Amino acid sequence: MTELVKDSPLMPFVWQQDCWSQLTEQHRSGRLPHALLLAGEQGIGKYHLARALAAYLLCRHPAQTACGECASCTLFHAGTHPDLAEVMPESEGKQIKIEQIRKLQTFASKTAQQGGFRVVILQPADAMNINAANALLKNLEEPGDNVLFILLSNRTSAVMPTIKSRCQQFSLPIPDREQALNWLNHHLSSHAALHAEKLLKMAQGNPLLAQELADEALHKQRDKLFFAMENLTRGGDPVELAPSFIDGDLQWTLRWMQQWLNDWCRWMVTQDDADLSFPDMLPLYRQWQHSSSLEKARLLFQDVGRLRTQLLSGANPNLQLAMEALLIRWAGKMLL
Ligand SMILES: [Zn+2]
Secondary structure, three states: OOOOOOOOOOOOOHHHHHHHHHHHHHHHOOOOOOEEEEEOOOOOOHHHHHHHHHHHHHOOOOOOOOOOOOHHHHHHHHOOOOOEEEEOOOOOOOOEOHHHHHHHHHHHHOOOOOOOOEEEEEOOOOOEOHHHHHHHHHHHHOOOOOEEEEEEEOOHHHOOHHHHOOOEEEEOOOOOHHHHHHHHHHHOOHHHHOOHHHHHHHOOOOHHHHHHHOOHHHHHHHHHHHHHHHHHHOOOOHHHHHHHHHOOOHHHHHHHHHHHHHHHHHHHHHOOHHHOOOHHHHHHHHHHHHHOOHHHHHHHHHHHHHHHHHHHOOOOOOHHHHHHHHHHHHHHHHHO
């Protein structure tokens, strides 16, 4: 069995190397701005990069990355560094509160306890109401010395423009296929590594998501979902099938439903079976071809997206009813 590689929290992922070189070079030449906005898809490693950069700026003896051994790095590893503040919603899907931003004001205006930088990591930068965003803006307009704000977002279009204009934006790339497969092969068990290419396709090239997909429980959930969708496509009853759809991690289920729609639309245009992200779905795609259209799939994609957002924003709908309604719409749009 191959030894699994554990990534160092002090080092950027291999596909972030260009971005890393640029950032550390800016720092060495004294041109690092007071605020960065790291943009990029969910699960591409924005937070990992932000933490590595924070460690680097806080480190007493940095080389290419933080040294990992000085007093500052020890505090960083212990999660108790007094010059690092992390701000995120108190629970998933909620917004960052103005009180959380106000606390930052005190943090950013005092001098660093370890005598170097102070770093704030804030995510997601698109999850702030207007009051919190305005309070943050004040911080960004009057930054103290040696303070760096690192904002993260996978929906930069939803970040307030005045905040964006105060940040230097970096878009974190999806690695090229070879790089991604190479990383995956070192991060999957030897059994899962056999399916590395398939997992990477399903994750649309994102190796961290592909790694998550290799999880046994998710694998079972996907199989179950596939059979439920096959059943629905054969004319199964949406009400009876709804429990199979809400079993497991619902965000993943809804994400797959959206990905299937995307995959199907692309296939409808290209008719290229080899290009499918979900080749197992081909028999179902062929059936939908006779009963649906790109426009119907687009509307359905939005329906699924609405339920996703609703759940992420902390709403607590009756899941059985919500899924029944969604599956009835699905049957109406894809199968009739
Ligand atoms: Zn160090």
